[in-house]
Amino acid sequence: AVVEVLQRYSFSVCKETEIPLSWTSRALLMPKPDPTQ
Known part of the structure; x- marks a missing residue:
């Protein structure tokens, strides 16, 4: 389905x-927040 x-x-x-993308463990399709912003 996905x-x-x-x-x-x-x-x-x-x-x-970012390549490669860094993903959070909490959400499948949500990129990790940028710490510089």
Whole structure:
């Protein structure tokens, strides 16, 4: 089910995007907050 939903969206990175992304353990699709902001 999650795969079907994600296939409908496209993701692109910008210059602020961390690669690789660091994810929180609390949320599946929520990036970890940036400590510099």
